Amino acid sequence: MSLFNSIHISGSALTAQRLRMDVASSNIANAETTRGRQVEGEWEPYRRKMVAFQPKGQDFQSILSKAKDGSPGQGVVATEIQDDREPFKLVYQPEHPDADAQGYVKMPNVDPLKEMVDLMSATRSYEANVTVMNAAKGMYMKALEIGR
């Protein structure tokens, strides 16, 4: 049984949390982007992105071995980056180049408050996983001292 495996588990979580942080910062950076992507020749504002997580090892083999004698699991993996389907905010700004005939501009559905909370949560999770990784490292160093 190897301890390195548990370092990989924490490593997968660090990757996932970093991706979550990246997505949150991208959302904040694009909080005012009115030209996110072009749909049928029209500009659509930036849509808020969200990360979906799943436990690693959801294939048949892993599930079978888990059912047989129970496995500790293999970490976490980000399966996809989803768009938030919430409607865009309408802001009255007639002088804006992307304003419609009534003078309203569609703004991205990004709520900076939500993003900050997500960012904090990702940071804390990241820290927790670093602690676990350091614990594994400490245990491994101890194991190397056996028989000294």
Place this chain on the structure above:
Amino acid sequence: MLNSSTIRHLEHALNGRTLNHKIIANNIANADTPNYKAKSIQFKDSLNQSIKATRTDDSHIPFSSESDNTPLYRVKTNNQTSYSHNGNNVDVDKEMSKLAENQLYYQALIQRMNGKMSSIKMVLKGGR
């Protein structure tokens, strides 16, 4: 002295603690995963396994410990509770304290192992 059961027992315990660490690491890694349920380890008493009773006659009924090859620990998933609205039930505070506890157990086992090793060394050196 050299093939006493102490080292084997310590090895078993270290293996169990390593598995426990892996489970805790996986729980914390999945603290934000929807519908993930926390896992925990269950240790089994290995004392009964190590005390071997020997049959003196083949017609005697075999002792249960002789055929007992089940592992000393198994992984259990707690499906009962749900702490957050996304179906996840990982309690990070609990996992962190379990992590600290597990680390101390591991270090204690290593120290015991080292103690055993040094007594073997002592014997090999003739008590010098």
